[in-house]
Amino acid sequence: MSIKAGDTIPAMTLTQATAEGPRELSTEALFGGKTVVLFGVPGAFTPTCSAKHMPSFLSNMASLKAKGVDAVACMAVNDAFVMNAWAKDQGVGDEVVMIADGAAAFTRALGLEFDLTARGMGVRCQRFALVAKDGKVTHVGIEAPGAFEVSSGEAVLAAL
Template sequence: MQALRQFISRPALCYSSLFPQRFLQTSSVLEMPIKVGDPLPSVELMNCDPSNKVDISSYTGKIVIFGVPGAFTPTCSKDHAPGFVNSVDALKAKGVEKVVCVAVNDPFVMGAWRDHLDKNNQIEFLADISAEFTKAIGLDFDASPILGNVRCKRFTMVVENGKVKALNVEPDGTGLTCSRAKDVLKMV
């Protein structure tokens, strides 16, 4: 408590003199979640087939990306993805050129999920098979007890020419309070 009082009363006091222990890091960069202004990482995802690879950073124009914990999971299949399927025209009317769904699943599952939800193939359903993209943007979480491995937190992102212009991440990573299609319509 004494150290805190000193810190408050003397703002020029160096943090390291109050807390001399060092925090060690084994990697060169801390894994921080992506934020507005950041470029998308260059990561190849699979568009419903292992031979159909897409570098997510190569998209140009205005795109919307939404991430889900898993294809065919209840909230993702009943509310989140269908909301985007039903809002494609409204998003395109606001200048969105492409709507993309990302999940840590294999490309065959993503293809089957697309066929189940999006009969007109209006949305790209991209498989992040080893969570490389999800980890690169810092939105991964351990879903091993329920889904067997690391998964993607639920989010929506507006990207223009490769840079994040707007981002909503669900506070608990899985809920559906700020990452719905109607929320993105306010962001574009």
């Protein structure tokens, strides 16, 4: 079952991709006492993720912060080195917390796994965005396969 408004973010240790290499980050440290937008993509460097999804958050960052968002995080079922390279490619800087979910453990805990094995990609994350306040989910937008309508930076901004 997919995560929904009213649910609590699962307590887990995540892997954050940083310029210095992979770093452990607990969900408590990321979400505790803050308003956080987490968006998930099927994969770093994939067409919609690179051309639309990440840019939609980067271009709306000031507006999201003005609406009370403390942090924006991006997650993909990729390793931390790929996520770091994608962050560099996208010019993320320190604007977005890059979460590497290489084994899809957090993706599965959120109920957002998507099997793309037939397309050579294995288990991936569905395209989604959620808002959590102090670890409690207040909004979730999960895309239908191939869609990009409810998980963009603009859609999240409209939901705040």
